[in-house]
Amino acid sequence: MATTSAARAHTPRASRVETVQIVLPGLTNVHGTIFGGMLMQWIDIAAAVAAGRHAGGAVVTASMDRLHFLTPVHLGEVVTLQAQVNFAARTSMEVGVRVFAEGRPGEKRRQATRAYLTFVAVDDLGRPRAVPPLVLRTDEDRRRFRDAGRRRAVRLRERQAMKGRHG
Numbered sequence: 362m363a364t365t366s367a368a369r370a371h372t373p374r375a376s377r378v379e380t381v382q383i384v385l386p387g388l389t390n391v392h393g394t395i396f397g398g399m400l401m402q403w404i405d406i407a408a409a410v411a412a413g414r415h416a417g418g419a420v421v422t423a424s425m426d427r428l429h430f431l432t433p434v435h436l437g438e439v440v441t442l443q444a445q446v447n448f449a450a451r452t453s454m455e456v457g458v459r460v461f462a463e464g465r466p467g468e469k470r471r472q473a474t475r476a477y478l479t480f481v482a483v484d485d486l487g488r489p490r491a492v493p494p495l496v497l498r499t500d501e502d503r504r505r506f507r508d509a510g511r512r513r514a515v516r517l518r519e520r521q522a523m524k525g526r527h528g
């Protein structure tokens with residue numbers, strides 16, 4: 362079956378992002394390890410670019426799931442972030458970001474953290490707008506989509522509960 366360019370453009374692979382950073386002096390805390398907020402900024406940016414590519418326009422961060430820092434990341438280390446859209450609903454998308462650290466370029470990487478963020482595509486007035494459906498090609502795409510659907514259900518329950526408490 363022929364693949365249309367439109368369908369090809371909306372696979373997780375098509376909007377995938379990989380960025381590489383170095384932990385420079387000024388980005389660390391008093392322990393000589395990366396400031397957590399810096400890592401969160403890099404995660405947010407990589408994920409926003411992937412979501413924006415999928416949506417074909419502006420997106421805003423709606424939420425970031427709980428973040429665990431699995432291993433310290435030291436001054437001078439190389440940090441690689443891989444972001445990809447796992448799930449697209451009507452106007453929102455879940456983006457998964459994996460973060461790896463390595464002592465020197467070429468050294469074995471270790472996973473530093475992983476994050477899931479939800480972005481909403483918006484129009485010029487900041488109102489949610491529809492995004493293209495995600496085209497799932499591989500078993501891995503389908504597994505991530507299923508898992509993301511379960512996480513979305515939890516998030517929406519939490520959002521509902523928060524609205525109930527804070528209006």
Ligand SMILES: CC(C)(COP(=O)(O)OP(=O)(O)OC[C@H]1O[C@@H](n2cnc3c(N)ncnc32)[C@H](O)[C@@H]1OP(=O)(O)O)[C@@H](O)C(=O)NCCC(=O)NCCS
Pocket residue numbers: 420421422423424449450451452453454479481483487488489516517520
């Ligand atoms: C995100 C935002 C656009 C949603 O607007 P809204 O009027 O609440 O819109 P809706 O209730 O119709 O929700 C729109 C979509 O976002 C999803 N969503 C909204 N808040 C969410 C949250 N906290 N977590 C996960 N998904 C969320 C909804 O499920 C819905 O998804 P769907 O259309 O795919 O089913 C709005 O809350 C906003 O502008 N927030 C501030 C964003 C911001 O400033 N981010 C930081 C800087 S980028």
